[in-house]
Amino acid sequence: MRYAIPHAAPGQVIGLLGGSFDPAHDGHAHITREALQLFGLDRVWWLVSPGNPLKARQPAPMADRIARARDVIDHPAVEITGIEAVLGTRYTAETLHRIVHLYPRTRFVWLMGADNLAQLDQWQDWRWIMENVPVGVLARPGDRISARMSKAARFYREYRLAGRSSHLLGHAETPAWCFVNVPMVSLSSTILRNRGDWSR
Numbered sequence: 001m002r003y004a005i006p007h008a009a010p011g012q013v014i015g016l017l018g019g020s021f022d023p024a025h026d027g028h029a030h031i032t033r034e035a036l037q038l039f040g041l042d043r044v045w046w047l048v049s050p051g052n053p054l055k056a057r058q059p060a061p062m063a064d065r066i067a068r069a070r071d072v073i074d075h076p077a078v079e080i081t082g083i084e085a086v087l088g089t090r091y092t093a094e095t096l097h098r099i100v101h102l103y104p105r106t107r108f109v110w111l112m113g114a115d116n117l118a119q120l121d122q123w124q125d126w127r128w129i130m131e132n133v134p135v136g137v138l139a140r141p142g143d144r145i146s147a148r149m150s151k152a153a154r155f156y157r158e159y160r161l162a163g164r165s166s167h168l169l170g171h172a173e174t175p176a177w178c179f180v181n182v183p184m185v186s187l188s189s190t191i192l193r194n195r196g197d198w199s200r
């Protein structure tokens with residue numbers, strides 16, 4: 001299957017939620033709606049990953065994961081994309097590097113659950129990410145403390161925006177990151193896969 005690069009209007013602030021989405025679930029939809037509101041985003045693109053570089057397990061086929069993602073969220077400001085498959089990128093820093101150059105007049109915010117902040121320092125060129133793209137982190141059950149105590153959080157402690165200023169994140173000078181303590185949904189793709197089905 002071929003995937004298109006989405007349109008982005010100049011001046012917009014777009015949140016990017018990267019993930020395996022294997023399968024997508026209401027936890028993804030929930031943090032997306034919260035991010036739209038709290039970070040003052042115009043749009044959110046889901047970046048359905050060809051495969052997480054830190055996960056040995058091969059995910060379900062892209063086409064199935066994208067179709068499922070479209071079933072899970074139907075929102076006028078949300079676009080489900082296979083950008084990494086189009087760009088041929090797999091590491092987030094590489095993807096972001098390409099995206100910011102492709103859309104020089106659009107602002108992007110990298111979105112992730114607290115579990116990913118906890119292990120961000122294991123990502124390729126993670127400091128480049130922090131220094132070039134604002135990062136919005138959403139609470140996730142079990143990971144709020146480990147995320148806030150993580151190497152990345154400690155290293156960039158002074159660049160953390162208070163939760164009450166979350167709406168400024170998209171226009172903040174980098175490094176800038178913000179942790180928002182949203183109501184939490186305890187779903188995960190692992191739970192769904194262990195149930196042996198892709199039902200929500």
Ligand SMILES: Nc1ncnc2c1ncn2[C@@H]1O[C@H](COP(=O)(O)OP(=O)(O)OP(=O)(O)O)[C@@H](O)[C@H]1O
Pocket residue numbers: 017018019020021022027028031111112113114115116138139140141185186187188189190191
């Ligand atoms: N319930 C949730 N609450 C907060 N963030 C979440 C939740 N589910 C997923 N996320 C975030 O969404 C992004 C994509 O997640 P991913 O597709 O890996 O889903 P997952 O449920 O974490 O999958 P798995 O269980 O296979 O690790 C990540 O940044 C992850 O932290």
Ligand SMILES: O=C(O)c1ccc[n+]([C@@H]2O[C@H](COP(=O)([O-])O)[C@@H](O)[C@H]2O)c1
Pocket residue numbers: 017018019020021047049051052053054055090091092093116122123124
């Ligand atoms: O770039 C990296 O080194 C890296 C390592 C682990 C995860 N990521 C990205 O983090 C996002 C969430 O991954 P996942 O598999 O937990 O859904 C997804 O976009 C991955 O490509 C990126």
